[in-house]
Amino acid sequence: MEDRAAIPVTLPRDNPTRSYWQLDVDDIADLRSTESLPEKTDTVIIGSGITGAAVAFNLLSNAAQDLVMIEARQACSGATGRNGGHTKAASYLSFLHHQHEHGTEMAAKIVRLELANIRAVHAFARDHGIDCDSNPCTTMDVMYDAKQWKMAQKAVKALQDAMPGDDASAYTFHSPEEVRDKFYCGKGGDEGVRGGLSYEAGSLNAYKLVIGVLKLCLEKGLNLQTNTPATSVSKLPGGGYQVDTPRGTITARRVVMATNGYTARLLKRFQGIIVPLRGHVTAQRPGLSMPKSGLPGTYTFFYEKGYDYMIPRPRGCKFEGDIVIGGRLSSAVSEGLNEYGTTDDTAEDEDTMRDLGNTLPRYFGDNWGDDHPESRVRNQWTGIMGYGPDGLPFVGEMPGEKDLWVSASFQGHGMVLCWMSARALVEMMEGRDEELRLWFPDVFRISEPRFDLTFKGRMHTRGDPSSE
Known part of the structure; x- marks a missing residue:
């Protein structure tokens, strides 16, 4: 497993297998809101799946402006647009492990968050009239x-x-x-x-859900740039970040990595950590x-x-x-x-x-x-x-990198983790961090010690730790 985890992560590949959900590709699949990339913006979100869309919606709903989302391929062409659409937590599978590692209170908080995420996703689709075959x-x-x-x-x-x-x-x-x-x-x-x-x-068509969220974001002023891979993200001497793409460079005050399995391609600290x-x-x-x-x-x-x-x-x-x-x-x-x-x-x-x-x-x-x-x-x-190495998402600001934010590593469990993690990330970005402790598990937060862990494979289905 160590050798597999060490394989350098690439950008998303061209011409992926065609997902069942994308047999009918939406009109915004190849959208570029502006013909050229803006040279400067406030916030760049990299990735247009459920995490990127949810972060964008929450930021824009809180009056954020100058928000650019870049996507390497078509809109929602990554894991969100390719999964089964299963909003299912199966929280008992990981409960004993979480209880053993983090205590009963934290294990219970994770369970409650997963159910809240399921309900929130279906409620959002219903309340905003998004036709995504939502089926609690x-x-x-x-x-x-x-x-x-x-x-x-x-x-x-x-x-x-x-x-x-x-x-x-x-x-x-x-x-x-x-x-x-x-x-x-x-x-x-x-x-x-x-x-x-x-x-x-529950179940839903995750592709149609996210396309619906992106359309709401476009109405609120999102600049969506598809078929625009980010090739590097670098910190600028005076603050902020430079995001390089084949179509040009964007400078931004802050960057959000909504890149899940591809995160280590741009943030090398995650090589071997998010696999x-x-x-x-x-x-x-x-x-x-x-x-x-x-x-x-x-x-x-x-x-x-x-x-x-x-x-x-x-x-x-x-x-x-x-x-x-x-x-x-x-x-x-x-x-x-x-x-x-x-x-x-x-x-x-x-x-x-x-x-x-x-x-x-x-x-x-x-x-x-x-x-x-x-x-x-x-x-x-x-x-x-x-x-990830501990079976948990990485959500928060990168250590020592002000305004470089990440929400990734969802363990194949994104439909019950991404939505609430995105909401939590926006709360952190906007300085309401302390209020999060009432409902968001601290163990999901990015911390320096987690980068020292060793990846050993899938963790979220492990059973009784006392039998190991």
Whole structure:
């Protein structure tokens, strides 16, 4: 893993695989608000995904002016526009680890933030009329591995003991029979269901959400410059920063890095600290025996070496009933080792995609039936996530670098971390830092000691630290 983490991070690649969400590219995908880059501005945001869009919206809503956003490729062409759209925290998976490392109070604060993020994203889409297939719903975790099932029960109990009566600790356990009968798993397929648990979550089209937020920002005066990669960010002697691009140079009082897995390309201190990881996703047509009314919510399937996450497309949307499923990291060479350190979302691992394409008939068994006559897989693509050494985001001002701000390293968990982290970052930028301690976890903040940690792989699914 050390060798993979040391691979120099590149800029986003040209001509990435085409995401299911971008089969219909929005009108602002290639927008440049002004023909040429402004030579000088107050704030530059690098990155146009959910973090960049949320930071821009919060700044502009607080009367910020002269805000320029630059994006290496099309608008929202990175991880946000390429993920599954799953607003699902599964907070119990990391609760024991966070409790062990940071104490019960901090672990509970992280859990509450994740649920608040889910609710805030869907509320924003509703309140601002953004058509993004927002679907708050129940999710089901199906456990096929006895050890993980035992850990899940222990973790949920610890979480509920720490947060009695809290919405964020509301979980329901299901027997194998209930998982098969109510959630259509097994029965002629993978019969090794150990049990399941359900809780609050949701799904949405993250690309359409962010495009909607960017359009609100454009109305407020945002200058969006797509297809404009930042090649370097350097501090100026008199204060402020110079941002270099192939189209020219911008000087700014402050810079926000909303670059997640690509952050180390511009900020070398993050090399080996925020490590890119390539993920694989498919969109599949449902089998002909699947329930015509649709599945009851979203799913994650846990097996010995990993997990797959699954989002049925809600009724009334384009491709209604399609099933988006991603994961299978363990299917790649050396159980996915070579997916770390790569920023190549122009390509895919054939073994991973093949296994993803074959998962659904196994999970749903007889309930799947014959494949759709137009074929099972409608689309498949890859995207680049960003993982850190302690399984937590990096949010705040760079140590010793005044007005150089970062919100990145979301551990493949961005849909339940980015929105509130962006809100917190703006609070820090505008000097309301102390108020944040009521709701924003201090352990998410950038600090000097975190740069001394060693990256060892994904952390957010680790279970009971007492068993290590």
